Amino acid sequence: MPTNEAGSADIVFAPAAVPARGQITRLRGQLAPQTQLVAVIEGADDLSPSAIECLFGEGIDDLIDPADAAAVLLCIARAKATFRRRQALHGEIEMLERVRTTLLAAMNNLPSPIFFKDADGLYRAFNTAFQTFYGKSREDILGASAFELTAFSTASTFIAADRRLITDGGVQIYETDVADANGAERHVAFYKSLVLRDDGSVEGIAGAMIDITERNEMEAQLREAANRDFLTGLYNRRYFMTHAETIMRRNQANGRPSYIAIADIDHFKGINDRYGHPCGDAVLRHVADILRATLGEAHLVARAGGEEFFIMLNCSSFREASRLVQRLRDAIAKHPYDWEDERLWVTASFGLTDIRSEERSLSPPLARADEALYDAKNHGRNQVQTMETQFVSDSGGI
Template identity: 40%
Template sequence: MAAPLSIEIPKTPVAYFVPAEAERLGSAIGELRRTLGEHAYLVLASDKLSPAWIQRAITLGADDVVDPTSAEDVAICLARTSRAIERARGAQTEQACLAMERDYLQACIDNLPAPIFFKNSEGIYVGCNGAFAEFIGSPPEGVIGRSVYDVAPEALAQRYQAADDELLERGGTQVYESEVCHSGGTRRHVMFHKAAIKGGDGRVRGIAGAILDITERKTLEARLTEAAERDPLTNAYNRRKFFDLAEQMVQQARDDDKTLAVAVIDVDHFKLINDRLGHAEGDNALRMIAGTLEKTVGKGNVIARAGGEEFYALFIDGSINEAKQTADRMRMEVERICQATALSALAGTVSIGLAAFRPREENLDEALKRADDALYRAKNSGRNRLCVAA
């Protein structure tokens, strides 16, 4: 009887008798094993094999060797075969149960909206849900068996891998914020929740992770931060933000023993704009002037609306002469921009008081007071000019 092309474990054991030539016994055993697979229990029946050949037959792939002329030997072989078949059947049942549990688990996580993934200790994806595949724009089969470097841009992949390495090293859980390249081509802000997976021996075998998309929350936070820092009318920094930034800049200048300069800027004849053109036009004037000041204040310097029609400016990394040149350029640019509007007949200029100060010798409030005194001199001298404090 010829051997079948393949075999599955039947409910009732089936025996196949396949003749084999002694001259090519080794290749015959190998061919049978390759054909039948590991489920078959391969018994070599011969009464002419030496102990050396019996050992060789086992090495080549036979499960057992029996002398067919010995009833006792055949009985013992049948008992071993029966136990092997039962073990194989039990293993097959267990594998079927595991497959069912795996399918159930996959169905469960596929119905969760949060992207979920699993990696082994080598950083290779061994599982994910549909939400994760959809999130990164790759089908599950394009994720499984790959590393993070295959599914994410290199810069982001390096960040993820560093976090994974740290988690695999110490175990436990890990929560952190990062960016993810979404399938739509946009960057999304996310929060990773990861946990090290331990085996029965207590050793870390991999990582389970979930992704929470927090883009909308981060956008709202940015808007709230901007609302807290910006003047709602002009969109310039507000007074509180000015002093927050100034505190950092003053501390740095104090550490480096550098000189700073501070300016107080006031719109000339602003009351006339409100009285003759209306408050709406006055608001437009403030927005236009604030935008002009912000464009011309210079990189690294700070401009903010102090209140009403008054602004503060702080100049870093320069002498008083450089600060004076920048401040006067701001004044002239405001005048130039306003010349093209109805403001030119009423106002459309600013007066500026400027004061240099050394943070190791004087605080910001004292410097602002001297700049404010210089502003009043500019106002009393005819407006649309800059005065430097002594």
């Protein structure tokens, strides 16, 4: 009777006539689960099928007739093969258990929420980060649906995405807003994949949540910074050219006029030469603040470079645009800038024009506005010069 490392028998031969009902069951209960129980019965070949079925039903692993030496040897060979398979399987199970334990520990240490839900959409496994994100205990989440964890609209988004994944298969990636345990809206990227059974049916969905709120905010800040003039905080020339043309085309499509102006600080070189470039920079910021405060959000203003500014005016008539530009000139002239112990009376000159309905770029109107600005400089500065071409709408009206 060989034994395993635990000291229990690997094979137990149970000599008997046809045992009474329950005898094998009791013996089976006294043995280790891995023990091979072999019933040794004289005349085993003559047993009826129902008797053999009863023996195996009560727990024997094999059946031999002691008079059949070949059958005994085959039984032992089968037992050895079974032991080898069990040992190999036991080793694989131990390895898988170690891997499972390691993976679970790793999952719980990961900062991103990870989850598995079954084919019915109920959460069956998740890591600590998942619990923390929703601020719920393991008992609250286990077996719960998305509707029990988050707002109805958000849960509906999850369920719709799951249905698409089940239909389409593969890997699914999408972004959405989810409220965390504190009620704060977080922008989250979901990565999901189907888990399939051996027969190809859906076992469930495994997924991870990556919080990209800060990343998106940083990207937005970087985009905004790329669109801004570093000195004045106004939009830069590149941004102005792109967005002013968009406004121009939209207005033309809707039969609305567009107006564009160029402003230039008077005698700016003299300010730099007399007071230095730090003072010049401060004056640029001063004028930019006045333009921003006077125009508000309805109009587009940018520092074009040096002491020059571009303005796209959202006005319904040339008269209204001209009055607004006069207000800008007046506001600059009436608000001096104090540099150290000296008050600087800063002024600016403006050139204003309209954009014709057939014009497809800003180059022609900017050239006209620049020409009007040149006239303002030549006529004494601190003034507005205009060059109206009469806006003609697509319908033919003026």
